[in-house]
Amino acid sequence: MPAISKKGLSMPESPIRKLVPFAEAAKRKGIKVIHLNIGQPDIKTPTIALDAVKNNTIEILSYSKTEGFDSYRQKLVEYYASHHIHVSEQDILVTTGASEALSFVIGSIADNDEEIIVPEPFYANYNSFSIAFGATIVPIPSSIETGFALPSMASFEKAITPKTKAILICNPNNPTGYLYTQKEIHQLAQLVKKHDLFFIVDEVYREFVYDGKKHYSVLEEKNLEEHAIVIDSVSKRYSMCGARIGCVVSKNKNLKDTVLKFMQARLSPPTYAQIASEAALNTPKSYFEEVLEEYSDRRNLMIHELQKIPGVKVVAPQGAFYCIVELPVKNSDTFAQWLLEDFSMCNETLMVAPAAGFYATKGLGQNQIRIAYVLEKQILKRAVHILSEALNTYKVHENSAASISKEI
Numbered sequence: 001m002p003a004i005s006k007k008g009l010s011m012p013e014s015p016i017r018k019l020v021p022f023a024e025a026a027k028r029k030g031i032k033v034i035h036l037n038i039g040q041p042d043i044k045t046p047t048i049a050l051d052a053v054k055n056n057t058i059e060i061l062s063y064s065k066t067e068g069f070d071s072y073r074q075k076l077v078e079y080y081a082s083h084h085i086h087v088s089e090q091d092i093l094v095t096t097g098a099s100e101a102l103s104f105v106i107g108s109i110a111d112n113d114e115e116i117i118v119p120e121p122f123y124a125n126y127n128s129f130s131i132a133f134g135a136t137i138v139p140i141p142s143s144i145e146t147g148f149a150l151p152s153m154a155s156f157e158k159a160i161t162p163k164t165k166a167i168l169i170c171n172p173n174n175p176t177g178y179l180y181t182q183k184e185i186h187q188l189a190q191l192v193k194k195h196d197l198f199f200i201v202d203e204v205y206r207e208f209v210y211d212g213k214k215h216y217s218v219l220e221e222k223n224l225e226e227h228a229i230v231i232d233s234v235s236k237r238y239s240m241c242g243a244r245i246g247c248v249v250s251k252n253k254n255l256k257d258t259v260l261k262f263m264q265a266r267l268s269p270p271t272y273a274q275i276a277s278e279a280a281l282n283t284p285k286s287y288f289e290e291v292l293e294e295y296s297d298r299r300n301l302m303i304h305e306l307q308k309i310p311g312v313k314v315v316a317p318q319g320a321f322y323c324i325v326e327l328p329v330k331n332s333d334t335f336a337q338w339l340l341e342d343f344s345m346c347n348e349t350l351m352v353a354p355a356a357g358f359y360a361t362k363g364l365g366q367n368q369i370r371i372a373y374v375l376e377k378q379i380l381k382r383a384v385h386i387l388s389e390a391l392n393t394y395k396v397h398e399n400s401a402a403s404i405s406k407e408i
Contacts, residue, residue, distance in 0.1 A: 010131050015124050015357025015370075022340035023351045031344045034375070034383045037353040039174065039322065041374045043239040043291055045280075052279030053272050064268040067260060068094020068247070072278040076247065079281050083206065085219045085230075091251050093259055094269045098204050098233035098246035103129045105229055105248055108258040109198050110135035115163045116200075119151055121324060121358035121365060123174045123202070138164070139360035144326055144368075147315045148176035150184045156191055166198035167191070172205045172215070175358050175370040176324050177299075177317020179209055182216040189221045189228075197227065198255075204233040204246075205320040207288055210296050213318055225251040236321075238280040243273040295321050295373070298380055302373045305384035309391065324355055326368050328391065332356065335394060336369065343393060345386050 016038050023033045067073070073089045080087050095101040102125075110116060112134035118126055120139040130137050140155050142148045156167065167188055171180045185201075192199040201218040209215045218228045233246035248259055299317060306314045311328030329335045332354040339350050355368035373380055 007131060007134070011128055012124070012131075012357065014128075015355070016353045018357075019336055019340060019351060022337055026340045026344075026349060030347065032348045033340070033351050034348060034379060034386070035351050036371045036373075036375075036383055037351045039236065039372045039374060040241055041236065041239045041321070042376065043294070043374075045239045046283040046287060048282055049238060049240065049276040049280040053276050056272070056275055058271070061271055064271050064274060066263050066268050068092070068269055069274050069278060072274050072281075075278055075281045080219075080249070083215075083217065085217050085249075087219065087249055087251065091249055091256070093248045093256060093263060094274065095246045095248060095263065096266070096269050097235065097244040098202065098231050099125060099129070100266070101231045101233070101246045101248045102126070102200070102202065103132065104259045104262040105200060105231065105255070106130055106135055107133045107262055108255060110165045113163065114165045115161065116166045116168050117156060117159050117164060118168045118360075120360055121148070121175055121355060121368075121370075122168075122360075123170055124357045126168060127360055135165070136163075137360050141359075141361055141364060142176070142178075144313055144315055144324060148173065148178040148324065150178075150180055150188075153187055153191060156188070160195050160197075164195065164197060166200050168200040168202070170202040170205075171218075172209060172317070172319025174202075174205065174320050175322045175353075175355065176315075177320050177322050179213055179215070179318035185216055185218055185221060189218065189224050192227045193224070198229055198252075199224065199227045200229045200231065202231040204231065204236055206232075207237055208292065208295060208321060209319045210292075210299065211318065215319070219249065227252070229255065234277045234280060238277075238283060240276065240280065243270075243276055245269060245273045245277040298373045298375075298377055299323075301377050302371065302380050302384065305381055306387075309384070309388045311391070321374055322370055322372050324358075324365075324368050325371055329367055329394060331366055332369050333366075338394060339390055343390050345389050348382070348386060350383055350386055350390070 026033050073092045076092050077089055106129050115136045115138045117138045119142050127137050138159050140151045142151050206215050230249040234243055235241040303316045306312055313326035314323055317323050336352050336354045343349055353370040355365035355370050359365040
């Protein structure tokens with residue numbers, strides 16, 4: 001039998017999607033599954049974006065420009081300027097989602113076995129993209145006890161080796177909801193300059209910041225032009241996950257020229273999705289005000305309800321729409337599968353994302369899950385109630401299994 005590549009065998013399963021077969025099996029049995037596992041907002045996509053596609057009169061659906069529509073990139077310049085980020089059209093390369101953006105950046109900066117330092121837990125696909133391009137993630141653990149705050153600069157210094165090419169963060173963070181401050185961004189900026197590294201910041205959740213706090217972009221840092229790279233996307237901003245439009249933003253010419261070569265190999269980003277994304281930039285400010293208020297209310301309700309459950313530990317997110325929840329279980333992978341296979345309450349159960357998949361350090365996150373609070377408040381409240389009842393039932397199940405194991 002022909003052999004599968006080492007890269008293929010090393011590619012991890014998605015902690016967000018790997019339990020899908022069990023969820024589908026539960027649904028076939030007539031059980032309603034509440035999806036807390038994936039960041040798919042139920043917020044409606046702006047009508048202006050959908051209408052731009054519906055009302056378009058294209059007669060030939062041809063290739064677009066490799067780096068994306070000029071008109072879209074010009075409007076992105078205006079969008080970034082409204083967020084105190086001053087870039088030119090030439091600094092923006094349109095990609096097929098933020099996933100492609102980050103993949104091409106990793107392929108452009110890192111050779112086999114070269115290293116990218118990432119605070120963990122982190123978005124699981126960072127590891128997948130790195131493996132695909134032969135790079136190695138070097139994790140620096142953050143802790144639920146400190147609210148997943150940025151690890152010390154000393155821990156970053158200690159992790160830097162001759163193989164280190166970049167530091168990568170997500171701000172606000174997926175999966176923790178932590179918002180890195182201007183001071184923390186500045187500290188990391190000084191560090192990458194000192195060691196001549198790239199500083200990659202995934203800023204796809206820029207709009208989702210709570211409690212009156214402000215997002216600070218790495219592109220607002222002075223004298224960081226050769227180091228700073230932003231990864232961006234329309235997916236969450238406009239509730240357009242299926243559009244698959246993202247971009248790389250940087251002033252580093254060598255980086256942009258190299259990313260462009262990867263982009264040329266995949267030809268061009270999708271035309272209709274760019275049309276929708278360009279139109280979405282005309283979304284009124286009121287849309288974001290309403291969405292932010294809704295997510296803030298969902299967060300408050302979710303955290304309040306979770307904190308009622310004995311043995312559960314959770315930190316209120318400052319941004320994005322995720323939280324890491326520590327459970328009184330030994331293994332959240334086993335628990336998450338049990339929820340779908342063996343548990344229901346009033347014919348409903350939950351699908352959650354086991355958090356171990358968001359860590360690179362073996363053994364971390366074993367008793368944690370990530371929850372995406374992207375559903376209506378009454379559904380979230382019911383979901384937490386189901387979780388509470390499930391944990392009570394599972395404790396008996398876990399104790400029983402342990403007792404049988406002892407007897408054997």
